[in-house]
Amino acid sequence: MQFKDIIGQEAIKQRLINSVNENRVSHAQLFLGPEGAGGLALAVAYAQYLSCEDKQPDDSCGVCPSCRKYQKLMHPDLHFSYPFFAKHKDDTALTFIEQWRDAFTTNPYLSLDIWRGYLDADNKQANINIAECHQIIKKLSFKPFESVYKILILWLPEYLDKEGNALLKVIEEPQPNTLFLLVAQNQDQILNTILSRTQLIKIPCLNFEDIKGELMNKHHQTETAAAEIAYLSNGNMTEALGMLQHDTKSYHTLFVDWLRLCFGNKGLDVLRFVDQASKMGRENQKNFLRYGTSFIRECCLLRAGADRIVKLPEQELETAKKMSAVINNAMAQAIITELEKAHYHIERNANPKILFLDVSLQIIKVLSFKITPTGTHYIPN
Numbered sequence: 001m002q003f004k005d006i007i008g009q010e011a012i013k014q015r016l017i018n019s020v021n022e023n024r025v026s027h028a029q030l031f032l033g034p035e036g037a038g039g040l041a042l043a044v045a046y047a048q049y050l051s052c053e054d055k056q057p058d059d060s061c062g063v064c065p066s067c068r069k070y071q072k073l074m075h076p077d078l079h080f081s082y083p084f085f086a087k088h089k090d091d092t093a094l095t096f097i098e099q100w101r102d103a104f105t106t107n108p109y110l111s112l113d114i115w116r117g118y119l120d121a122d123n124k125q126a127n128i129n130i131a132e133c134h135q136i137i138k139k140l141s142f143k144p145f146e147s148v149y150k151i152l153i154l155w156l157p158e159y160l161d162k163e164g165n166a167l168l169k170v171i172e173e174p175q176p177n178t179l180f181l182l183v184a185q186n187q188d189q190i191l192n193t194i195l196s197r198t199q200l201i202k203i204p205c206l207n208f209e210d211i212k213g214e215l216m217n218k219h220h221q222t223e224t225a226a227a228e229i230a231y232l233s234n235g236n237m238t239e240a241l242g243m244l245q246h247d248t249k250s251y252h253t254l255f256v257d258w259l260r261l262c263f264g265n266k267g268l269d270v271l272r273f274v275d276q277a278s279k280m281g282r283e284n285q286k287n288f289l290r291y292g293t294s295f296i297r298e299c300c301l302l303r304a305g306a307d308r309i310v311k312l313p314e315q316e317l318e319t320a321k322k323m324s325a326v327i328n329n330a331m332a333q334a335i336i337t338e339l340e341k342a343h344y345h346i347e348r349n350a351n352p353k354i355l356f357l358d359v360s361l362q363i364i365k366v367l368s369f370k371i372t373p374t375g376t377h378y379i380p381n
């Protein structure tokens with residue numbers, strides 16, 4: 001992650017770069033800013049800059065061996081810690097490192113909700129457990145392997161509980177050339193003992209123009225659409241990116257593709273969909289399921305010849321017409337029931353992966369085998 005890839009926050013970037021060039025790098029720093037401001041991305045870019053072998057005046061070089069490893073979050077002197085949902089008491093952040101790299105490289109503005117989608121979270125509470133604290137102490141006890149600095153980025157220290165006190169010693173008396181970067185959102189939920197031992201870097205939320213520009217340049221939004229999302233997102237890039245996916249056009253494509261896969265009973269492709277859907281984040285998943293329900297309802301209206309009251313845009317209408325020729329009312333009702341049930345469970349924090357797999361299997365039953373999800377009755381036309 002380079003500074004140039006981070007939206008706005010020019011003053012913070014400059015401050016971080018200056019601290020390196022003026023040799024004022026504090027060994028324990030707390031990046032504190034609201035969700036979607038880019039705290040985690042800034043910490044990673046800062047760490048990459050510190051380790052870069054060919055530092056430019058305003059950014060890391062992006063091509064040296066260190067930068068290349070950093071881009072993949074695979075540098076031996078870069079460590080991460082974050083909340084997770086432990087299945088076994090020995091689970092640590094390292095257990096989930098693959099998912100973590102995937103999540104961050106896909107979206108450096110990820111939230112805990114999005115992160116949850118990468119893990120089999122069930123109803124568990126996220127936390128950073130004592131096993132992880134011990135792991136951190138161990139990791140930081142080694143000398144750096146390749147870089148001048150060994151860096152640990154701890155995302156959301158709010159989830160440390162009182163076990164975090166085990167870390168005080170490494171924060172207070174670190175090994176030489178060891179940096180501890182904490183990235184937090186809520187100051188009052190951090191252990192005071194940790195707060196008092198770190199240098200605070202306050203990160204403001206993004207401004208309207210930064211978000212609008214990003215949406216236009218990188219996400220191909222029209223000026224009007226970008227302005228609308230930027231306005232609604234309140235300076236929160238995570239939210240803005242989520243809203244991009246709320247675009248009903250993409251819901252439409254995703255939903256119709258899903259039905260097609262189920263109709264063709266294409267196992268592997270269905271699993272791929274399940275994977276994609278499980279990473280959308282809860283709000284997005286709920287909206288997607290809601291979109292599906294109303295789309296199927298519109299198909300029923302078309303079947304009933306009530307074209308006049310169907311509100312779909314032209315292209316979606318075409319698909320709905322084709323769909324309504326294949327799906328009869330009993331099937332439509334069975335699918336709607338499944339989607340509504342899924343919505344209910346998503347709201348109650350069901351594991352999205354298991355949930356979307358289950359709904360897919362039910363829809364396959366309905367579409368490919370014409371049986372109701374609950375029984376084996378043939379669905380009449």
Ligand SMILES: [Zn+2]
Nearest residue numbers: 052061064067
């Ligand atoms: Zn470099």
